[in-house]
Amino acid sequence: MSKLILGIESSCDETAAAVLSVENGQFDLRSSIVSSQIKLHARYGGVVPEIASRAHLNNCIPVIDEALRKADVKSSEIDAIAVTMGPGLIGALLVGLQVGKSLSYVWNCDLVGINHLDGHLKAVFLEDDEPPQFPFIALLVSGGHTSLYRVDSFSEIKLLGATRDDAAGEAFDKGAKMLGLPYPGGIQIDNLAQKGDKKAFSFPRAMLHKGLDFSFSGLKTSCRNALQKLNHQPKDQELFDFCASYQEAIVDVLWKKTARALKQEKCQQLVVAGGVAANSRLRGAFQKWAEKINVKVHLPSRQFCTDNAAMIAVAGYFQLELGQKSNLELNAKSRMPIV
Numbered sequence: 001m002s003k004l005i006l007g008i009e010s011s012c013d014e015t016a017a018a019v020l021s022v023e024n025g026q027f028d029l030r031s032s033i034v035s036s037q038i039k040l041h042a043r044y045g046g047v048v049p050e051i052a053s054r055a056h057l058n059n060c061i062p063v064i065d066e067a068l069r070k071a072d073v074k075s076s077e078i079d080a081i082a083v084t085m086g087p088g089l090i091g092a093l094l095v096g097l098q099v100g101k102s103l104s105y106v107w108n109c110d111l112v113g114i115n116h117l118d119g120h121l122k123a124v125f126l127e128d129d130e131p132p133q134f135p136f137i138a139l140l141v142s143g144g145h146t147s148l149y150r151v152d153s154f155s156e157i158k159l160l161g162a163t164r165d166d167a168a169g170e171a172f173d174k175g176a177k178m179l180g181l182p183y184p185g186g187i188q189i190d191n192l193a194q195k196g197d198k199k200a201f202s203f204p205r206a207m208l209h210k211g212l213d214f215s216f217s218g219l220k221t222s223c224r225n226a227l228q229k230l231n232h233q234p235k236d237q238e239l240f241d242f243c244a245s246y247q248e249a250i251v252d253v254l255w256k257k258t259a260r261a262l263k264q265e266k267c268q269q270l271v272v273a274g275g276v277a278a279n280s281r282l283r284g285a286f287q288k289w290a291e292k293i294n295v296k297v298h299l300p301s302r303q304f305c306t307d308n309a310a311m312i313a314v315a316g317y318f319q320l321e322l323g324q325k326s327n328l329e330l331n332a333k334s335r336m337p338i339v
């Protein structure tokens with residue numbers, strides 16, 4: 001049986017649309033368009049919710065049009081619309097959700113509301129030739145979340161641990177801001193760290209020997225203290241070393257907690273998802289360290305780690321397979337757990 005699903009994503013600062021064709025369970029991503037608002041928010045050093053909502057209003061229809069055109073698909077051929085309903089910025093979510101609801105009404109097709117976190121988790125199924133086998137451990141690392149889950153099936157997801165304060169992406173972004181790097185800082189630190197020595201500076205690894213929760217707020221403070229001690233903004237090799245050491249503190253904690261979860265739950269399969277999973281050091285180190293303990297790591301390609309609508313479309317497919325459709329009363333939620 002074949003299905004054409006339009007995915008729509010507008011939970012933060014990316015307006016995205018994608019067309020996914022599914023034939024006998026095989027995915028063919030026909031288009032994936034992401035319109036980033038980075039330039040609009042960069043001067044404020046972070047996402048400004050009202051600016052994000054207004055930009056989604058301007059971008060949503062053109063981005064959907066482009067996704068349909070690139071996929072060479074007519075609106076009448078779309079079988080279902082999968083749209084992010086939360087968590088995220090409420091004004092931003094409402095724009096994509098309202099567009100998704102209106103189009104499903106006008107086009108007379110199915111509608112399915114998607115949890116953004118669930119979308120991140122399902123991104124790995126888009127391309128993986130050997131998809132993860134249940135049960136697996138999932139590490140979800142984004143700008144707003146850092147959580148470990150045990151996934152026994154798509155409807156049985158158990159939270160094992162989460163950050164008690166900042167998310168890993170926030171730690172990257174705030175550290176970068178202190179270093180005077182442009183927003184969003186994760187990719188900047190990633191690039192600069194490649195030329196640096198990860199042992200040059202010493203940063204703390206919080207809560208390392210206790211449970212599966214994370215804490216990154218102390219790292220931020222130690223970044224500020226290290227900069228005060230230097231008494232100047234690092235540049236060139238010193239900046240590369242600073243970035244490499246700071247990044248290593250984040251990746252190291254993420255791995256050690258993940259390794260503990262794998263051991264505790266006796267799982268040999270790991271999915272890493274969310275924007276921070278695009279980090280080069282994390283990708284390389286996780287593959288290497290996992291191999292040593294005979295664990296298979298599944299990572300979406302970098303374009304599907306950060307926010308996109310292809311992951312929303314694929315999550316929509318799995319939800320429709322479970323018979324879970326939404327109706328026009330579907331509403332946005334700024335906070336919602338993964339299941």
Ligand code: KG4
Pocket residue numbers: 012141142143144145168169170172173184185186187190274275276277278279280305306307
């Ligand atoms: O998943 P995502 O696009 O949006 C949220 O759902 O939050 O994640 C965004 C986060 C930001 O904090 C960004 O700095 C971080 O992911 N990020 C990275 C990299 N690319 C994006 N962090 C480290 N290294 C990267 N290459």
Ligand code: ZN
Pocket residue numbers: 116120142143274275306307
């Ligand atoms: Zn996200």
